[in-house]
Amino acid sequence: MTSMRRGGFTLIELLVVIAIIAVLIGLLVPAVQKVREAANRMQCTNNLKQLGLAAMNYESTNGHIPPSAIFDVTPNIAPPYPGIAHSWAPSLLPYIEQDALYKVYNMKYPWGSSPSIVPGTPDNQAVLKNQIKTFLCPSSPGGNNRTCSGTSIGLPYSGLAPTDYATCTSINSGSITFFGYPATATSTTLASSMQFQVRGPAAVVAAYGLTASEPNRIASILDGTTNTILICEDAGRPFEYIGRTLKSSTSRGDGAWGNHENDYGLDGCVSMNSQSGPGNFVINATNDNETYSFHTGGANLVFTDGHVAFAKESMSPTTYAALITARGAGMTPAETSPSTD
Amino acid sequence: MRFFFVMAFIPAFILCGCAGNDRPPVLKASGEVTVGGKPVDGALVVFHPQGKERERDVKPFAKTDDQGKFNLSTYAQDDGAPEGDYAITIVWNKPGGPEPKMSFTGEGGPKAGPDRLNGRFGTPSATPLKKTVKKGDANEFKFELK
Structure with a gap:
């Protein structure tokens, strides 16, 4: 027979x-993806x-850390904008070698300024439509095709380029004791290294529900620049994501790099699949005003001395x-x- | 045929590497907060772990409901608390009022107002409230504040 x-x-x-x-491919594909993700994380x-480094250079020139x-x-x-x-x-x-954009952006008008809103005013919104590579993490889905729309301080905006980096400016007032701080502490005493700059007559500022404040100097970072985060990933x-699940594809319009509301306060989340705070999950639980990245197991942070670390x-x-x-x-x-x- | 048995084991070996989790087990824990005999609605109760090794650990916490009752959450909603000694802070913030006209964080919503307990139970290192979560106990904690 044989x-x-x-x-x-x-x-x-x-x-x-x-x-x-099939098994070999099954082993190989994740390995290739891991290499790609590692390259993205490095970028x-x-x-x-x-x-x-940009913030450090800004500090050398201006004598203070850039305000958030x-x-x-x-x-x-x-005029005719409120401020x-x-x-x-x-x-x-x-x-960050974007001097050309800086020169056309008018710092004397609000970021939402546009001749289509108030004729004759500079078109800051047109500048903010430019995608800037340094503000984008290559691991974020959607890449360069994401745009932000919404309304802020009464000015409508659309088509603005996002940032994947933002500053966590403080601990929110409802979560202060959760993180172990005394109830007498406030979001102002617990502020981070990049803080708000608010100027104007006290009465007008108060009418907006704010108090006047100036940006930090290096000397006012009492915890040390090595121990204070400058910018996080959001x-x-x-x-908008909860855990790794997409909740909405438009709702976080505040993620435009030019939007003054793109920063956030710390609350944490109850679980990795929740948005309600406070909670023990401070990284990668949601990108709705918390630290969030698409890297496996954590997020990148840059500190006030310029060193970058991966937080688990x-x-x-x-x-x-x-x-x-x-x-x-x-x-x-x-x-x-x-x-x- | 032996090939197939060998093949079947390969994924099993691969999966073996994915177990492991160093979280301490949590025990169901609940309680009630009253001030002057009246239930407190919406107070933030935080259990701060005591002891040198545990001082940076995750914190069980809860918000009281309109009956003043709460269930502690650590790793998930209402899951409980790990065993051990705790110092407890309770703050009962007033609602922060209307949203300010100018927001810096895009978070919206009223921010927390002043503490109606005047911060008397708001400092982890100075709070008189101490409790222990123990295995086998009911772990029900009553806080009758004045």
């Missing part, structure tokens, strides 16, 4: 070979490093809070030598 058999494969042999190939680290947002209601400053408002991003443009906007999702929430505050020294046990490890 002598009659011609060279060929039986069905079983074929199936075995196919199964082996993201590099972006944050650039932003950290600017709001100026000094009378007659930007000027900017995010942290435009002031860093000259330091990736994926304008899409499993990191202690109180340690994370300690890294956010610029002047929390001694307030909680975690404030002594906080570290991302």
Whole structure:
């Protein structure tokens, strides 16, 4: 019988070979994806490093750390707009080789300024439509095709380019005791290194529900620049994610790099699939005003001294809070030598 | 045929590497907060772990309902609390009022107002409230504040 058999494969042999190939591909594909993700993460680290250095250069020139947002209601400053408002991003443009954009962006008018809203005013919105690579993490789905729309301080905007990086400016007032700080502390005492700059007559400022404030100097970072986060990842906007699930593809319009509301306060989330705070999950639970990235297991952060670190999702929430505050020294046990490890 | 058995084991071996989780187990824990005998609605109750090794750990916490009752959450809504000693802070913030005309964070919603308990139970290092979560106990905690 064997002598009659011609060279060929039986069905079983074929199936075995196919199964082996399938297993090999199954092993190979995740490996390739991992390499791609590692490259993306490195690019993201590099972006944050650039932003950290840009902030340091800004500090050398101006004598203070860039404010997370600017709001100026000094009378007659930007008529007919109520005042000027900017995010942290435009002031860093000259330091990330975007001087050309900085020159056309008018710092004397609000970021929402556009001749289509008030004829004759500069078109800041046109500048903010430019995608800037340094503000985008390559791991974020949607890449360059994402645009942000909405309304802010009464000015409608659309088609603006997003940022995957933003600053976590403080700990929100409802979550202060959760992170172990005394109830007497406020979002102002627990502010981070980039803080708001609010200017104008006290009465006008108060009518907006604010108090006047100036940006930090290096000397006012009492916890040390190595222990204070400058900029975090809040990736994926304008899409809104809970855990890894897409909830909406438009709702986070505040993610435009020029929107003064693109920063956020820390609350944490009850679980990795929840948006309600406070909670023990401070990284990658949601990109709705929390630190969020598409990297597996954590997010990149740049500190006020310019070093970039990868913070794990499993990191202690109180340690994370300690890294956010610029002047929390001694307030909680975690404030002594906080570290991302 | 032996091939197939070998093949069947490969994914099993691969899956073996995915187990593991260093979270301590949580025990169901609940309670009630009253001030002057009246239930407190919407107070933030936080259990701060005590002891050198636990001081940076995750914190069980809860918001009281309109009956003043609460269930502690640590890793998920109402899952409970890990075993151990805790110092408890309770703050009962007034609602923050209308949203300010100018927001810096896009978070909207009223921010928390002042604490109606005047911060008397709001400092983890100074709070007089201490409790222990124990295995085998009911872990029901009553806080009758004045």
